[in-house]
Amino acid sequence: MVSVPKTNPIPQLSIVVPVFGDSAAFGATLVSVLENQPSCSEVIVAHDGSYDDPFDLADEVRLVESQASTFGSLVGSASHQARGRFVHVLGGGLLATEGWTDSAVQMFDHFDTAAVSPLIQSRGTGELIAAGWKNRLGRLMEPSLSVPKEDQYSSRTVGAYLPASFWRRDVLRSLQDSFDGDDLLETSLVYHYLLRKAGWRTELAAGSRLQSDSGF
Numbered sequence: 001m002v003s004v005p006k007t008n009p010i011p012q013l014s015i016v017v018p019v020f021g022d023s024a025a026f027g028a029t030l031v032s033v034l035e036n037q038p039s040c041s042e043v044i045v046a047h048d049g050s051y052d053d054p055f056d057l058a059d060e061v062r063l064v065e066s067q068a069s070t071f072g073s074l075v076g077s078a079s080h081q082a083r084g085r086f087v088h089v090l091g092g093g094l095l096a097t098e099g100w101t102d103s104a105v106q107m108f109d110h111f112d113t114a115a116v117s118p119l120i121q122s123r124g125t126g127e128l129i130a131a132g133w134k135n136r137l138g139r140l141m142e143p144s145l146s147v148p149k150e151d152q153y154s155s156r157t158v159g160a161y162l163p164a165s166f167w168r169r170d171v172l173r174s175l176q177d178s179f180d181g182d183d184l185l186e187t188s189l190v191y192h193y194l195l196r197k198a199g200w201r202t203e204l205a206a207g208s209r210l211q212s213d214s215g216f
Contacts, residue, residue, distance in 0.1 A: 010083055010084075011040050011041050011042040011083055011084045012040040012041065012084055012085055012086065012105065013038065013040065013041040013042075013084045013085075013086050013087075013088060013101060013105060014041070014042050014044055014078070014079075014082035014083060014084035014086070014087045014088070014169070015033055015037070015041055015042070015043045015044065015087075015088045015090060015101075016044045016046055016074075016075060016078040016079070016082070016087060016088065016089050016090065017029055017030050017033060017043065017044070017045055017046070017090050017091075017092075018045075018046045018047070018071055018074035018075060018078070018089075018091065018092075019045060019046065019047040019048070019050070019051045019074070020069075020071050020074060020091065020092060021091075021092050021093075022092055022093065025092035025093035026092040028092075028093065028095060029090055029091070029092050029093060029094055029095060029096070030043075030045065030057075030061075032095040032096040032097075033090065033096045034057075034060060034061075035096075036096045036097060036098050036099075036100065038099070038101045038102070041084065041101070042061075042062060042082075042083060042084060043060065043061040043062070044061065044062045044063075044064050044078045044081070044082060045057075045061045045062070045063050045064070046064045046065075046066055046074040046075065046077055046078040047063065047064070047065060047066070047074070048065070048066055048067075048068065048069035048074065049065050049066075051063070062081070064077055064078045064081050065077070066078075068180075070180070070181075070182050071091070071162070071163070071184055071187075072162070072176065072179075072180050072181055072182070072184075072187050073180055075089055075162065075172075075176065076173075076176035076177075076180060079167075079169060079172045079173050079176060080173055080176075082169055084169060085168070085169055086105055086108060086166060086167065086168060086169060087166070087167045087168075087169045087172050088101060088104070088165070088166045088167075089162055089163060089164070089165050089166075089167070090163070090164065090210070091162075091163025091164065093212060093213065093214060094120065094163065094164055094210045094211070094212055095123060095210060095211040095212065095213075096210065097209050097210065097211060100118065100208050100209055100210060101166075101208065102207065102208070103205045103206070103207030103208050104116045104118055104166045104205040104207075104208040105166070106205075107166075107203045107205050108166075108168065110201075110203070112199065112200060112201050113168075113200070113201055113202070113203050114167065114168050114171045114195050114200035114201065114202065115160045115165055115166065115167050115168075115171070115191075115192075115195060115200070115202040115203075116160065116165070116166040116167075116202065116203050116204070116205050116208070117131070117132035117133075117158060117159070117160035117161070117164065117165060117166075117202060117203070117204050117205065118164055118165075118166070118205055118208035118209060118210050119131050119147065119204075119205075119206060119208065119209045119210065120164055120209075120210050120211075120212055121209055121210070121211055121212070122211070122212065122213075123211040123212060123213050124213070128145055128147065129143065129212060130143035130144065130145075130161070130164075131143075131144045131145060131146060131147050131158075131204055131206075132144050132158040132159055132160055132161070132202070132204050133158070133159040133160075133161060133188075134158060134159065135159075140189065141159065141185055141188065141189055144158065144204075147204070147206050158202050158203065158204050159188065159189070159192045159202060160188065160191075160192070160202050161184075161185075161188050162184055162187055162188045162191065163184060164210055165188075166205070166208075171195070171200065175191045175194055175195075178194060179191070179194070
């Protein structure tokens, strides 16, 4: 008798790549995810009905259609169909790297961590573009360029940009049901405020690294 290994059909992580904005940037992001896809994960392509899967990837990704075309709505539709316990949102133009999800998912071992921000670096130079964001005097949501040691946890005041973020699935669903804005920065700010008000925290995963060709 052939022994069949037992596998868990339910993924731990759902990686959501919305079809939004520049199609070339979306394509580059999706390719980077598929090339570096971690085990125990699923990839969800969220779209407004206009995506026709030109590369015939239906066997590799789940296609989720939204009735609205805003970034937040696409993420919301995907989060409500995500099977993973955690959801990673990755906007077009941000490139996944090998092992980029590992340290981010580990952050959720802390019971009060609802969201995690990865680092965003320049693809060409490696220069740090953003380590989440912080509100400063006279300026909201300024990209943070301060990276703590990997064995230290960041403060509750770090914020996660929605297009580059990891979430507890149920928390993300709740946030999207509470607020669905058109502006990405506004949505990221409101989500952060609602999290803090509810007693959740957002962490920075210094070992989770995304790359960008054109800033963020």
